[in-house]
Amino acid sequence: MRFLAEDRFKEQRRFLHFFLKNPLTVLGLVIVFGLIIVALFAPQIAPYPEQGMGLSCVKNRLLAPSAQFLLGTDDLGRDILSRIVFGARVSLRAPIIVISVVVAIGVPLGIIAGYFGGKVDEVIMRIGDLFLAFPSLLLAIAIVAALGPSLINAMIALSVPWWPWYARITRGQTISLKERQFVEAAQAIGGSDFRIVFRHILPNCITPVIVMATLDMGYIILALASLGFLGLGTQPPIADWGVMVSNGRTFILDQWWFSTFPGIAIFTTVLGFNLVGDGVAETLNPKRRR
Amino acid sequence: MLLLAFILIGLSVITFLLARVVPSDPAASYIGPHPRPEQVAEVRIKLGLNKPLYTQYAYYMRDLLHGDLGTSIRTHRPVTEDIIRFLPASLEIMFTAIIIALIVGILLGVLAAQKENTLIDHSSRLFAVSGVSLPGFWLGLLFQLLFFRWLGVLPLGGRIDTYISVVSPVQNITGFYLIDSLVTGNWLALGSSVMHLILPSIALAAYSTGIITRMTRSTMLEVNREDYVVAARAVGLPERIIALKYTLRNALSPTITTAGLAFVSMLTGTFFIEIIFNWPGLGTYTTMSILAVDHPVIMGVTLIVAIFYVLINLVVDLLQALIDPRIRL
Numbered sequence: 001m002r003f004l005a006e007d008r009f010k011e012q013r014r015f016l017h018f019f020l021k022n023p024l025t026v027l028g029l030v031i032v033f034g035l036i037i038v039a040l041f042a043p044q045i046a047p048y049p050e051q052g053m054g055l056s057c058v059k060n061r062l063l064a065p066s067a068q069f070l071l072g073t074d075d076l077g078r079d080i081l082s083r084i085v086f087g088a089r090v091s092l093r094a095p096i097i098v099i100s101v102v103v104a105i106g107v108p109l110g111i112i113a114g115y116f117g118g119k120v121d122e123v124i125m126r127i128g129d130l131f132l133a134f135p136s137l138l139l140a141i142a143i144v145a146a147l148g149p150s151l152i153n154a155m156i157a158l159s160v161p162w163w164p165w166y167a168r169i170t171r172g173q174t175i176s177l178k179e180r181q182f183v184e185a186a187q188a189i190g191g192s193d194f195r196i197v198f199r200h201i202l203p204n205c206i207t208p209v210i211v212m213a214t215l216d217m218g219y220i221i222l223a224l225a226s227l228g229f230l231g232l233g234t235q236p237p238i239a240d241w242g243v244m245v246s247n248g249r250t251f252i253l254d255q256w257w258f259s260t261f262p263g264i265a266i267f268t269t270v271l272g273f274n275l276v277g278d279g280v281a282e283t284l285n286p287k288r289r290r
Numbered sequence: 291m292l293l294l295a296f297i298l299i300g301l302s303v304i305t306f307l308l309a310r311v312v313p314s315d316p317a318a319s320y321i322g323p324h325p326r327p328e329q330v331a332e333v334r335i336k337l338g339l340n341k342p343l344y345t346q347y348a349y350y351m352r353d354l355l356h357g358d359l360g361t362s363i364r365t366h367r368p369v370t371e372d373i374i375r376f377l378p379a380s381l382e383i384m385f386t387a388i389i390i391a392l393i394v395g396i397l398l399g400v401l402a403a404q405k406e407n408t409l410i411d412h413s414s415r416l417f418a419v420s421g422v423s424l425p426g427f428w429l430g431l432l433f434q435l436l437f438f439r440w441l442g443v444l445p446l447g448g449r450i451d452t453y454i455s456v457v458s459p460v461q462n463i464t465g466f467y468l469i470d471s472l473v474t475g476n477w478l479a480l481g482s483s484v485m486h487l488i489l490p491s492i493a494l495a496a497y498s499t500g501i502i503t504r505m506t507r508s509t510m511l512e513v514n515r516e517d518y519v520v521a522a523r524a525v526g527l528p529e530r531i532i533a534l535k536y537t538l539r540n541a542l543s544p545t546i547t548t549a550g551l552a553f554v555s556m557l558t559g560t561f562f563i564e565i566i567f568n569w570p571g572l573g574t575y576t577t578m579s580i581l582a583v584d585h586p587v588i589m590g591v592t593l594i595v596a597i598f599y600v601l602i603n604l605v606v607d608l609l610q611a612l613i614d615p616r617i618r619l
Binding site for chain 2: 024126129130133134135137138139141142143145146218222225226229230231232242245246248249252253256259260263266267270271274275278
């Protein structure tokens with residue numbers, strides 16, 4: 001790890017250079033940025049923003065894609081394009097919150113476990129293993145079923161099984177960093193544990209956490225869409241892609257546009273994040289750089 | 291081993307507590323709509339809900355050890371019985387899907403690694419990452435639209451044609467339609483079952499195919515750079531033999547772990563596929579129970595699936611030890 005500002009700068013530039021070499025990664029970045037812009041400027045981008053936010057217009061029920069409604073209308077006559085545009089807000093906001101919570105819980109626990117070792121480490125890791133023993137989505141479904149369907153409960157439900165992954169990775173990093181000389185030096189000078197953790201260990205744990213978070217974004221978006229599909233996430237009339245696919249299911253055979261387009265939105269978004277995550281992981285992997 | 295016991299006990303505690311967090315009154319749901327207060331009180335005593343929490347947990351554990359997962363509020367049948375009834379249908383899709391995923395995934399992964407950085411490589415990588423990015427339930431819907439509605443070649447859903455299930459029904463031996471119809475020589479049923487199995491299995495396999503392809507490709511590439519492979523190539527061994535005997539064997543280990551993870555992800559993936567294709571498996575059963583807030587079922591299924599998960603990880607570890615002589619159990 002470099003500590004001089006100049007070296008850090010050079011390293012970041014090299015990272016960007018390799019990162020952007022892969023056209024797929026660039027595609028991913030374009031998708032992600034596009035998504036962010038759509039989410040931020042939803043009211044300006046959507047052709048029928050009130051419908052995007054839930055206003056129904058039943059006389060326009062289930063119309064095929066046309067010049068007036070580019071992607072058709074749903075069973076309540078709302079423009080699907082506008083609904084998809086507004087759906088981007090939930091699809092972006094919720095996973096970010098989930099990942100932030102997961103990182104906020106997992107990283108400190110991992111550092112504590114790795115730094116102090118012993119009993120503390122054992123306890124934290126065993127509890128983590130318990131959550132890892134469940135398939136995450138299933139546990140999330142069970143939790144939402146117990147708490148009641150709502151977006152907040154869905155976010156809580158997804159955070160609970162996810163933190164152990166981050167705790168694990170941070171713990172590993174902490175353990176390997178703990179033995180390094182600069183930590184020993186800091187301890188020799190008499191630096192407090194808190195200071196050592198904050199100034200030395202934490203910054204060096206960030207990289208793998210970021211890689212993991214980027215790779216996880218895609219999966220969490222998919223998980224939230226799946227919960228939405230089961231009716232366990234966002235509740236109507238808020239626009240949510242998973243809920244839209246589920247609502248369109250009854251009409252799939254004749255009014256195909258209802259489920260198809262929100263699904264394309266989910267797919268493209270997850271694809272974007274996955275491509276970016278892949279790019280990050282590959283660029284940081286020293287074995288694969290040419 | 292101790293860790294295993296701890297995990298299983300911990301799982302039971304979590305599922306038990308989750309069941310008690312439920313805001314709705316389980317006694318009232320058990321009776322049905324408009325229960326009278328006397329009925330509710332009676333059922334509370336019957337279900338043991340008036341005892342303190344730790345006593346309830348003790349009963350729960352005792353029942354668990356006897357294989358009793360409680361009674362479903364919705365079907366009023368023992369949960370264990372329901373699970374045994376619906377499990378084979380789900381397993382049928384899962385096994386077919388994992389076989390598809392392994393075959394396609396490993397082949398594509400090897401191909402992509404061999405032809406690194408060519409069009410074939412990039413297309414396989416795009417294919418794999420798409421598989422991982424697709425929502426399974428949406429893929430299922432698209433399949434129905436494409437193959438049933440527009441092309442008319444495959445059925446919409448269900449395990450078998452209704453006509454055939456009346457005229458030439460499948461004898462229930464294992465619960466797997468493919469095996470049962472094969473064993474009893476019921477060719478009509480076999481054909482129909484296969485046709486009905488195609489779309490759900492492929493939809494379920496998409497995610498797993500993606501991760502297996504990616505893992506196979508990246509491990510093959512890494513192993514290809516290893517010294518012993520370079521040496522084999524330098525000595526003049528033909529490329530095909532190197533790929534099969536050296537690279538693939540050693541790349542297999544992480545691929546098996548991934549396949550294990552893939553299989554487990556199918557456990558939850560199958561829920562969605564079953565809903566879409568009207569498949570009478572564990573997924574449909576659990577989903578209806580979720581909607582009815584039938585918590586003994588939800589907790590029972592969660593526990594069973596979690597145990598399954600632990601078992602599969604164990605199997606994967608054992609397979610690793612088998613393949614790689616360096617690993618000691």
